[in-house]
Amino acid sequence: MKAYQEIAIVECGEAIAAIPLEQFAVESPHPYQKLGASYGALSPYYLRQSVLDSLKVAQALLQQVHQGWQIKIFDAYRPVEVQQFMVDYTFAEVVQARKLNLTELTEAQRQEIWEQVYQFWAFPNLNPATPPPHSTGAAVDVTLVDDTGKTVNMGTQIDEISPASYPDYYADSTDAAQQQYHIYRQLLNSVMCKAGFRRHPNEWWHFSLGDQMWAWAYNQENPAQPMTARYGRLV
Known part of the structure; x- marks a missing residue:
């Protein structure tokens, strides 16, 4: 269990909404669907309504700094089944990159690779108390x-x-x-945080608002006024 997963969830019941793709830049075709991941009745381009509203605010803030620039959406809503698909895919990618044989891995090698994968990917957990952030509709990769x-x-x-x-x-x-990379990452973080989001500690691209990770980050900044998460896993 990661630290943010200890945050309590008090689901607010807010609806999920389709992202108006014409208002943002979009990764198309969607990278996970291109690999074969299935999203069922929904698409990846959904967020909780308030999260979507805040993403629009972030883009407006960006355009105050750089006219004509846009936030590019890589991924948003992600069912747990897609999380499982991508975790397994990433594990296989790491094995291949190391020129190892998947069927010949030792238990120690498997454990070490899984630890590496889970530094960046949330566990595809069906426990409603510890949902993967993207399965709540409150996380977005941009x-x-x-x-x-x-x-x-x-x-x-x-x-x-x-x-x-x-x-x-x-x-x-x-x-x-490399200094410029950092400046751009800081710019992205600045406009997203001003709009209410908080960034994943290990990923420059992952931001959330209202889920456990967001509440955990908020509580690090405001220990005297702790928050609970208001979005749990969408089912």
Whole structure:
């Protein structure tokens, strides 16, 4: 169990809403559907209504700083079944990258690879007390697009399992390109946090509002006024 999963959930019952894709830049076709993940009756482009409203505010704040820039949505709502699909896919990717044989892994190797995967991916848990953040409809993976329509280079791809994906990885770099990665990550974090979101501690691209991770981050900043989560897993 991760620290944020200890936060209590008091479900508010707010409806999930379709993201108006014409108002944002969008990763298309959706990266997980392209791999074969099935979302059932919904699509990945859904969020709780208040979370969607706040995402619109974040984009407006971005455009006050950089006219014509947009938030690019990589992923939003994710059923637990898709979480399981992607966790298994990522495990296999790590095995392949290390040139190992999946059927010949030792138990120690399996354990070490799973630990690496779960630094970035939430466990695909069906326990309503500990839902994966994206399955609540309150988490979104985003990046930036400039006024020419080009995706901004943030230093790593979304979902990259690497220390370079940690939000402040490039903070102390003296390399000019890496300094720029950090500036762009800070810009994204600034507009999202001003709109009410909080960022995943290990992922520069993951933001949430109202779920357990959001409440945990809020409570780190405001220990005297702790919050509970208001969004649980959508079923």
